[in-house]
Amino acid sequence: MASIGDAFFAKFRDILARLRTVRLPCALVNNFAKALSDPQVLACNMVIDVPLQIGKSVRMPGNPFKFSGDTASAVTPPPLGERTELVLRPQGFIPIHD
Numbered sequence: 001m002a003s004i005g006d007a008f009f010a011k012f013r014d015i016l017a018r019l020r021t022v023r024l025p026c027a028l029v030n031n032f033a034k035a036l037s038d039p040q041v042l043a044c045n046m047v048i049d050v051p052l053q054i055g056k057s058v059r060m061p062g063n064p065f066k067f068s069g070d071t072a073s074a075v076t077p078p079p080l081g082e083r084t085e086l087v088l089r090p091q092g093f094i095p096i097h098d
Helices: 004-021 032-036 039-043 084-091
Strands: 047-051 057-061
Touching: none
Parallel strands: none
Antiparallel strands: 047 057
């Protein structure tokens, strides 16, 4: 059974096909999942896996600026809360410790 979304998508594809016949530039807009799994996005390292200190990894945006010969990689982020006091104390906040 087709959903409303499927019906809308089919109608939208028909509209796109008509616009293309008159050579009007147009395209579907990807959702996040499709955009971030696009082969070109992956080939350009725009989404990278960054290892965490707990043994897992997280997908993060890659550096959008690419330079010839650049081998920059993402740095593992600190564990949650590790630098809270370092950031807040200069701003006048004093962390409350249990």
